[in-house]
Amino acid sequence: MCHPFTIFTFPSTYYALKAEGLVKNAGLNGRLIPVPREVSSLCGLALELETQEAERALGILSAHVQFEKEIEVIKKNGFIVRIVQTTNYS
Amino acid sequence: MEVDAGLKGIVVLVYLNNAATSWPKPEVVYRVADKYLRSPSGTPGRVSHEGDLAVGRSLLETRELLAALFGTEKPENIVFTANATEGLNLVIMGLLEPGDHVVASSMEHNSVARPLYALQEKGVEVSVVECGSDGALDPDAVKRAITARTKLICLTHASNVTGTIMPIDSVGLIAKEHGAYFLVDAAQTAGEIPINVERSYIDFLVFTGHKGLFGPPGTGGVYLRRPEVVRPLKYGGTGSRSELLIQPQILPDRFESGTLNFPGIAGLGAGVKFILKTGLDVIRKHNQELTAMLLDGLKTIPGVITYGPNDVAGRVPVISINIKGVSPGEAGTWLAHRYGVVTRSGLHCAPLAHKTIGTLKTGTLRLSMSFFNTSDDVDLALKALRELVREIRKG
Numbered sequence: 001m002c003h004p005f006t007i008f009t010f011p012s013t014y015y016a017l018k019a020e021g022l023v024k025n026a027g028l029n030g031r032l033i034p035v036p037r038e039v040s041s042l043c044g045l046a047l048e049l050e051t052q053e054a055e056r057a058l059g060i061l062s063a064h065v066q067f068e069k070e071i072e073v074i075k076k077n078g079f080i081v082r083i084v085q086t087t088n089y090s
Numbered sequence: 091m092e093v094d095a096g097l098k099g100i101v102v103l104v105y106l107n108n109a110a111t112s113w114p115k116p117e118v119v120y121r122v123a124d125k126y127l128r129s130p131s132g133t134p135g136r137v138s139h140e141g142d143l144a145v146g147r148s149l150l151e152t153r154e155l156l157a158a159l160f161g162t163e164k165p166e167n168i169v170f171t172a173n174a175t176e177g178l179n180l181v182i183m184g185l186l187e188p189g190d191h192v193v194a195s196s197m198e199h200n201s202v203a204r205p206l207y208a209l210q211e212k213g214v215e216v217s218v219v220e221c222g223s224d225g226a227l228d229p230d231a232v233k234r235a236i237t238a239r240t241k242l243i244c245l246t247h248a249s250n251v252t253g254t255i256m257p258i259d260s261v262g263l264i265a266k267e268h269g270a271y272f273l274v275d276a277a278q279t280a281g282e283i284p285i286n287v288e289r290s291y292i293d294f295l296v297f298t299g300h301k302g303l304f305g306p307p308g309t310g311g312v313y314l315r316r317p318e319v320v321r322p323l324k325y326g327g328t329g330s331r332s333e334l335l336i337q338p339q340i341l342p343d344r345f346e347s348g349t350l351n352f353p354g355i356a357g358l359g360a361g362v363k364f365i366l367k368t369g370l371d372v373i374r375k376h377n378q379e380l381t382a383m384l385l386d387g388l389k390t391i392p393g394v395i396t397y398g399p400n401d402v403a404g405r406v407p408v409i410s411i412n413i414k415g416v417s418p419g420e421a422g423t424w425l426a427h428r429y430g431v432v433t434r435s436g437l438h439c440a441p442l443a444h445k446t447i448g449t450l451k452t453g454t455l456r457l458s459m460s461f462f463n464t465s466d467d468v469d470l471a472l473k474a475l476r477e478l479v480r481e482i483r484k485g
Contacts, residue, residue, distance in 0.1 A: 011340040012330050014166050017143075017150040032143055044329045045146070066340070 002081065006054035007033070007071045008047045008061070009040050011090065015065040016045035019057075026060050028053045038080045039071040066090075103430030104467040108301065109250055109278060109408045109458030110434055115304045115357070116364040122148075123306055123357030131352065145352045152359030153342070159362055160295060160313055161286035169345040170311045170355055174277040175201040176323070177296035177312040180345065181273050182206060182244070184320035188213030191239040193270075195227050195256065196220045196446045197249040200439045202275060206244070215239070221446050224399050225254030233264050240270045247279040251443040251454065252398030253381075253408035255283065262291035271316065277301060281365050282374060282406050287313055294320075302460070303365065305358030308351045317341055324348065373461045377407040380459045380468055384409060387472040393479055397447050397454060410438075410447075410454035413475075415482040418455035424481075429474035433457050 010016045016032060023030035028049060035046045049057050051072055058070070067089035074082040105113050131145040150165070157165035171177040182205040186192065192206060196218050206216045217235040221227045232243060243265045248255045258274055265272035271293040276285055281302025287295050293316055299309030314320060322337055326347030331338045338344055365373065382402045388394050393414035399405050413421050418435035425431040436453045437444055444450040457471060 011338070012166070012328075012343045013146060014150065014153075014342055017146045021147070021150070032146075044332075 002074050002076050004051040004084070005048050005073050005075050006051045006057075007036065007039055007069075007073060008049075008057070009035055009068040009071070010045070010047075011066055011068055013044045015067075016047055019047045019061050019065045022060055022064060023047070023049065023053075023057050026056070028057055028060075030057060036073075036080055039073065039083060039086070040069060101430045102432050104463075104470050105432045106457040106459060106463070106467070106471060107432050107434045108460035108463075109406075109438075109456060111300045111307060112302060112304055112460045112462075114462055115306075116361060118360045118364060119304055119306070119357045122360040123353045126356040127353035145356070148356040148359060149350065149352060152355050152362065155359055155362040155366065156297075156311065156313075159280070159285070159366065160297075161288055162313060166341045167315065167317060168311055168313050169342040170309070170350055171345075172308050172351065173300070173310040174275060174296050174298035177298075177310055178202055178273075178275060179205050180312055180323045181294045181296065181314070181320055182209070182242075184323060185242060185271065186214050189215075189239065190241040191215045191217065191237050192242045192244060193217050193219060193232055193235045193240055194244040195232075195246065197225050197227070197251070197254065197256070197443045198244060198246055198440070199250055199275065199277070199443075200441070201277075202244050202246070203440075203442055218442065221254075223447055224397070225249045225252035225443065225447060226399065226404075227254075227256050227261075229257050229260035229264060232261050233268075236264070236268050236270065240268060242271045242273055244273045244275070246275040246277070247283070247285070248406040248408070249398070249440070249443055250278050250408065251410050251438050251440050251456070252447060253278070253405035253410075253458075254398050255279070255404055255406060258290045258292070265293075266291040271319070278406050278408065281361075281370075282377065284370050287315065299354065299358040299361070303358060304361030306351075306354040309354040309358040312345070314341075314345075317344060320345075322347070368461070376461055377459060378402045380463055380465065381405065381407045381409065383465060383468045384457065384459070384471065387468065388475070391472070391476055391479055393482070394475065397449070407459040409457045410449070411457070412449065412452060412454055413479060413482070416478070418453050421455050421478060424478055425471075425474050428477075429470065431471050431474050 030049045070087040072084040073080045131141040153165040178201045219231045273294040276297045280297040295313040299305030300307040324347045328343035395412045397410040422435035434456045
């Protein structure tokens with residue numbers, strides 16, 4: 001079953017952890033994952049949300065954290081099968 | 091032989107060496123540090139499972155608690171170090187270049203004095219502003235020491251020898267007016283006196299975890315208002331930008347290479363939470379009452395010389411004394427063996443301060459208290475000191 005997700009990457013794990021707390025406090029279902037190699041050569045943490053929640057998350061986070069990228073992906077059985085689009089923030 | 095064999099049979103009835111390491115810690119500090127030491131976490135922030143994430147979250151929480159304690163809205167500008175010494179070295183060694191001029195007080199600890207002395211060999215000019223015999227600093231003397239090349243003013247927030255609290259607000263303003271960076275060593279004050287990096291114009295605030303903040307040894311950190319002007323002390327893995335061989339510029343990664351002491355930092359977070367929950371004002375009031383009680387009692391013992399300000403408002407709960415007829419080392423040993431009263435004797439790693447108060451040759455016996463000391467502790471320490479003096483007089 002295919003499902004759209006949005007993944008945010010950050011220049012430091014500090015911001016990833018901060019972002020997780022902020023979206024959870026706002027009632028969103030964000031979760032931290034290792035940065036997938038498919039979307040970035042960086043290591044560290046990324047925040048993954050259902051794509052329908054991404055815009056709201058961006059609104060909550062933008063004043064508080066620094067982003068690297070926002071990547072919309074399609075996942076199947078937990079694995080990325082397609083990158084829909086990438087937005088660079090850095 | 092087991093590695094903890096040396097701990098067996100230690101009897102401590104009264105611990106008055108909190109200026110070195112606070113003891114005991116709030117129970118929650120032991121519990122939290124133990125919990126994180128037992129957790130299966132490879133490297134915080136290099137996540138593959140929930141244990142790593144829990145550690146990462148606790149680092150974030152501790153950073154945010156420290157930011158709240160020190161009055162900054164930028165937790166990422168607080169970086170963890172192993173102790174205050176490492177934090178002071180980070181700023182001093184990472185900021186100063188040959189030809190720069192530094193102003194420091196004559197009450198600084200060797201963690202400031204030795205890096206500065208080492209840099210003098212490399213062409214950094216150092217001016218030491220003399221303090222009074224009670225350790226007090228005249229801010230105008232700092233102003234007079236400033237030159238056109240002054241890049242940094244280093245000031246301890248309170249002396250670890252005399253307990254004298256330094257006028258950081260005034261000196262911070264002087265630094266700002268003269269375009270110098272202001273470095274404050276809060277080893278003796280974090281967790282005891284309110285610190286606000288904005289109000290006091292502090293560019294670099296260095297703290298340790300294992301004293302007033304009730305954390306485990308091996309924890310500490312630096313708040314850096316101007317991180318971009320400081321070179322890192324350490325370069326290495328940060329869990330970010332790993333594809334690049336250059337050190338990341340982003341905070342806190344720039345200064346946090348290598349696996350952090352995460353059980354210790356989690357414990358430190360628990361200590362800071364305890365302080366915020368208890369209230370710095372409550373802690374300060376308690377410690378001032380004990381300090382007043384001890385100072386008053388010491389004045390009634392013949393042959394005891396006390397150093398530092400008479401007014402408890404001007405000092406942290408650190409009292410240095412000398413006893414006529416006995417060296418501080420012998421007195422400290424007698425107190426520990428006879429009464430289980432733990433103090434510290436010697437130069438306290440601060441020869442400049444001892445020179446200032448006239449005790450460079452003898453050192454002092456230092457009694458330092460924390461929130462977990464009681465008036466009974468002070469009573470017992472005074473009783474022990476009275477008996478010690480009687481024994482000396484008997485010959």
